[in-house]
Amino acid sequence: xxxxxxxxxxxxxxxxxxxxxxxxxxxxxxxxxxxxxxxxxxxxxxxxxxxxxxxxxxxxxxxxxxxxxxxxxxxxxxxxxxxxxxxxxxxxxxxxxxxxxxxxxxxxxxxxxxxxxxxxxxxxxxxxxxxxxxxxxxxxxxxxxxxxxxxxxxxxxxxxxxxxxxxxxxxxxxxxxxxxxxxxxxxxxxxxxxxxxxxxxxxxxxxxxxxxxxxxxxxxxxxxxxxxxxxxxxxxxxxxxxxxxxxxxxxxxxxxxxxxxxxxxxxxxxxxxxxxxxxxxxxxxxxxxxxxxxxxxxxxxxxxxxxxxxxxxxxxxxxxxxxxxxxxxxxxxxxxxxxxxxxxxxxxxxxxxxxxxxxxxxxxxxxxxxxxxxxx
Numbered sequence: 001x002x003x004x005x006x007x008x009x010x011x012x013x014x015x016x017x018x019x020x021x022x023x024x025x026x027x028x029x030x031x032x033x034x035x036x037x038x039x040x041x042x043x044x045x046x047x048x049x050x051x052x053x054x055x056x057x058x059x060x061x062x063x064x065x066x067x068x069x070x071x072x073x074x075x076x077x078x079x080x081x082x083x084x085x086x087x088x089x090x091x092x093x094x095x096x097x098x099x100x101x102x103x104x105x106x107x108x109x110x111x112x113x114x115x116x117x118x119x120x121x122x123x124x125x126x127x128x129x130x131x132x133x134x135x136x137x138x139x140x141x142x143x144x145x146x147x148x149x150x151x152x153x154x155x156x157x158x159x160x161x162x163x164x165x166x167x168x169x170x171x172x173x174x175x176x177x178x179x180x181x182x183x184x185x186x187x188x189x190x191x192x193x194x195x196x197x198x199x200x201x202x203x204x205x206x207x208x209x210x211x212x213x214x215x216x217x218x219x220x221x222x223x224x225x226x227x228x229x230x231x232x233x234x235x236x237x238x239x240x241x242x243x244x245x246x247x248x249x250x251x252x253x254x255x256x257x258x259x260x261x262x263x264x265x266x267x268x269x270x271x272x273x274x275x276x277x278x279x280x281x282x283x284x285x286x287x288x289x290x291x292x293x294x295x296x297x298x299x300x301x302x303x304x305x306x307x308x309x310x311x312x313x314x315x316x317x318x319x320x321x322x323x324x325x326x327x328x329x330x331x332x333x334x335x336x337x338x339x340x341x342x343x344x345x346x347x348x349x350x351x352x353x354x355x356x357x358x359x360x361x362x363x364x365x366x367x368x369x370x371x372x373x374x375x376x
Contacts, residue, residue, distance in 0.1 A: 004160070004204035004231055006262045013374040016254060016281035017367075022232075022262050024090040024160040025202045026082060029057045031262065032278045032367055034269055034360045035092065035286035040065050041075075041085050043291060043357070045350040048087040053327070054354060055361045057089055060286040063153050064096035067143070068136050072156035080158025092206075092264075092286070093159040095150045095192070100124060100132050101168040129184070131165070147191035155201050163234065164192030166208045171238045178212050185210050186224050193228055204231035206264060212238045213245065215252050222256035232262040235282075239268070247276050254281045269360075271300065278367055279376060290360050294352035297341045300359040306334075308352065313338040326358035327351075 007021040022029040035058045036043055036051070043051060043059070051059065061081060066072060078084040081091050103123040126133040131146030147165040154162040165188045169181040189207055196205045207230040211217030225233065235253060239246040246268070257263055262283045269287020277285065290300065297308040301321040306313075308320075319329035320337070328337075328351040340348030370376040 003200075003202040006232070006260065008259065010372050012279075012371045012376055015279040015376060017279050017371045017376050018281060018283070019368050019371045020262065020283060022090075022283070024204070026088060026090045026160055027057065029090055029284070030365075030368060031283040032371075033057055033284050033364050034274075034290075035060050035264075035284055036291060036357060036360075037062075037286055037288040039288075040069070041081060043353065044295065045291075045346065045353045046357075048085050050354065051087070051357070052089060054357050056357060058284065059087070059089070059091050061091055061093050061157070061159065062096070062099060063093050063150065063157065064099035064145075066093075066157060067096060067145075067153050068138050072153040076156035076158070080156075082158065090160040091157075092161040093154050093157050093163065095163045095165040096145055096153070097132070097150070097165050098168055098267075100134050100145060103134065127167075129187070131188075147188045148195045151192050151195040155199060155203070158201070159203065161204045161206055161232070162196070163206055163208060164189040164196075166210060166236060168237060169212065171212075171241070173212070175214070178214060179217065182210050182217050182221060186221070189225065190228065193230065206230060206232040206234045206262075208234045208236040208266070209253065209257075210237040213240055213249060215249070218249065218253050219256060222253065226256075226258055230261075232264065233257050234264040234266050236266045243273055243276075246273070247280070250277060250280045250282070271363075274363075275367070275376070278371075290356040291353050294356040295349050297348075297352065299337075299352055300356050308334065308337050308341050308348075320355055321359070324355070324358070326355050328355040328358075 003025050005023045009019040009021060011018045020031040022031060036056055037060045039062045041061050075081055075084050123137065124132065124134045131144055133142060133144050136143055150165040166185045167181045169178055193205060207225040209221045209225060211221045239249055264284045265277060265282045267287060269285045269289045299306045299308055299320050306320060313334045316334040318334060320334055321329060332351060337348055337351060367376060
């Protein structure tokens with residue numbers, strides 16, 4: 001078996017949903033699956049051993065932040081991310097481009113709502129064919145991020161799946177600018193791929209499909225990138241203002257991707273989007289939504305969200321979710337978590353994060369079983 005491969009197990013008779021296995025040098029990922037985001041090579045409040053106990057199979061780390069601190073050379077000297085983090089399960093890294101471009105436009109949510117900010121402290125100095133010149137938010141040092149340097153950084157990190165450098169245009173960009181951005185992204189992705197192929201390093205590379213809400217451009221992106229030999233495909237760029245726009249775009253785009261390779265939906269992982277996206281054929285999702293919710297006291301249950309800080313939880317001595325087998329629910333009550341959050345104790349964030357991630361792991365396992373049973 002190759003260092004990286006995709007095995008299609010079953011496609012539902014009721015939708016485009018499918019069950020598969022992504023084989024990597026550091027283990028197998030059952031699909032469809034949720035990918036937790038560990039920006040700085042950690043899931044906030046948890047260590048790597050806790051993550052493996054939860055059953056998380058794939059983690060997303062951010063090249064941009066790790067490039068600035070502690071530096072990818074330091075991680076390379078440590079033996080790569082897996083040894084640095086003491087983690088044996090698969091890891092995916094992004095190119096760093098998303099964080100750089102977000103310096104220009106603010107968060108995706110802000111930009112869509114026309115609250116995009118101006119360049120943050122002039123952090124992005126120049127964008128041209130070579131790449132993006134930006135200032136480090138840590139010490140102001142100018143750093144040039146190119147397709148080649150992004151791939152080199154990800155080689156240092158040693159992730160199982162890496163991403164080529166792409167340009168992330170804002171939601172409100174003009175049609176001419178969108179087309180110009182797509183053409184540049186394709187050139188950058190080709191340069192990234194060529195650099196990757198010089199030293200594959202037992203790593204896989206996913207292309208990133210762009211084109212905004214323009215279906216013609218999405219088709220062009222799929223057509224061009226699927227000819228280059230990438231190991232998988234990620235759906236990136238603007239996906240619209242509403243879930244309905246995103247679902248419509250995915251309905252059009254997903255059938256244009258090769259069935260024999262895995263796909264990934266970038267930045268989506270809220271509970272209200274998962275089932276429809278899975279029905280459309282998405283294999284993996286990354287999102288900080290479950291962990292961010294946990295830190296804000298919003299806990300996942302079979303009956304919806306539970307707000308731990310509500311007054312009626314003060315003397316509720318049952319687990320967060322009846323029947324849940326996570327470490328938090330097995331050993332602690334809602335009343336105790338309510339107390340921890342009221343007292344701003346870090347243990348509360350840890351216990352809430354364990355629960356939400358465990359919920360996601362079990363939810364994805366349930367989706368996989370439903371697909372195998374042709375129920376989804």
